Amino acid sequence: MRGLRGKVAVIAGGGSGIGAATARRLAEEGAQVVIGDLFADAARSVASSIESTGGRATGLAFDVRDTTSVARLMQTAMDAYGRLDKLHVNAADMGAVREDPDAAEVSFELFDRTIAVNLRGHLLCTQQALPHLLRSGGGAIAYTTSESAYIGEPTRVAYAMSKSGVNALMRHVASRWGREGVRANAVAPGFTLTEESDRHLAPGLRAEFLAGVRGRRLVSPEDVAAAVAFLLSEDAASINGQVISVDGGRTMRP
Numbered sequence: 001m002r003g004l005r006g007k008v009a010v011i012a013g014g015g016s017g018i019g020a021a022t023a024r025r026l027a028e029e030g031a032q033v034v035i036g037d038l039f040a041d042a043a044r045s046v047a048s049s050i051e052s053t054g055g056r057a058t059g060l061a062f063d064v065r066d067t068t069s070v071a072r073l074m075q076t077a078m079d080a081y082g083r084l085d086k087l088h089v090n091a092a093d094m095g096a097v098r099e100d101p102d103a104a105e106v107s108f109e110l111f112d113r114t115i116a117v118n119l120r121g122h123l124l125c126t127q128q129a130l131p132h133l134l135r136s137g138g139g140a141i142a143y144t145t146s147e148s149a150y151i152g153e154p155t156r157v158a159y160a161m162s163k164s165g166v167n168a169l170m171r172h173v174a175s176r177w178g179r180e181g182v183r184a185n186a187v188a189p190g191f192t193l194t195e196e197s198d199r200h201l202a203p204g205l206r207a208e209f210l211a212g213v214r215g216r217r218l219v220s221p222e223d224v225a226a227a228v229a230f231l232l233s234e235d236a237a238s239i240n241g242q243v244i245s246v247d248g249g250r251t252m253r254p
């Protein structure tokens with residue numbers, strides 16, 4: 001992919017699953033990556049696996065709910081590599097989503113917990129990264145949203161609302177800062193078989209997910225990472241304000 005070699009990328013929520021796969025893919029494409037995660041060991045372990053294969057990576061603890069922590073994540077890219085060009089905002093509270101009922105039943109504790117990470121956290125990352133991106137002459141942001149934002153599920157109301165908000169934030173950023181050289185897009189994975197989601201998969205659900213896919217296998221974290229890398233690359237120079245589904249054709253939107 002063009003335009004990733006020598007660039008500096010931050011992955012906000014890159015200690016596992018899709019974020020970890022994105023960090024590895026961006027490093028493979030020649031980017032220097034800063035991986036932040038609530039779990040410092042996970043972030044550091046992804047960074048050392050990248051370094052062990054010749055890449056340049058830094059892993060650190062970060063909490064997407066905390067302004068100082070988010071600012072430190074972006075500043076780490078500046079201190080370690082001198083610039084910030086690409087941002088993948090990926091963190092989500094996947095524990096909350098497993099308990100997320102319908103609008104009649106959802107507690108405001110669960111709603112606030114979901115919004116704090118999945119939506120407010122994405123706005124915080126955007127705010128803290130933008131000055132650095134603009135200083136580097138522009139750049140690109142890719143958010144991880146979800147098909148839940150538009151398929152209308154009977155449960156997971158807080159999760160769906162948080163992801164719809166991410167789509168709105170992404171389009172706002174694309175519109176507001178496009179002329180200043182910042183592109184913003186989102187990937188919307190369908191069910192993605194990460195180590196964690198595999199562990200929590202109820203019996204029979206794998207077959208159900210597979211039946212919904214117009215393809216032969218479930219989505220892998222590497223499939224989503226490839227789409228993120230593309231959106232952050234110069235090959236996507238004219239793609240701005242878009243939600244790209246990575247779901248094996250499970251949903252088909254106009």
Ligand SMILES: NC(=O)c1ccc[n+]([C@@H]2O[C@H](COP(=O)([O-])OP(=O)(O)OC[C@H]3O[C@@H](n4cnc5c(N)ncnc54)[C@H](O)[C@@H]3O)[C@@H](O)[C@H]2O)c1
Pocket residue numbers: 012013014015016017018019036037038039042062063064065090091092093094117144145146147188189190191192193194196197
């Ligand atoms: N796996 C799927 O089926 C699927 C489908 C659609 C969308 N998604 C989205 O993909 C993204 C990644 O999900 P995943 O499946 O790889 O799960 P994951 O749990 O492996 O990844 C989420 C990461 O965010 C981190 N995180 C959580 N709270 C945080 C906080 N407060 N501060 C910093 N980091 C925090 C976690 O530690 C974790 O590393 C999420 O945005 C999720 O909503 C996943």
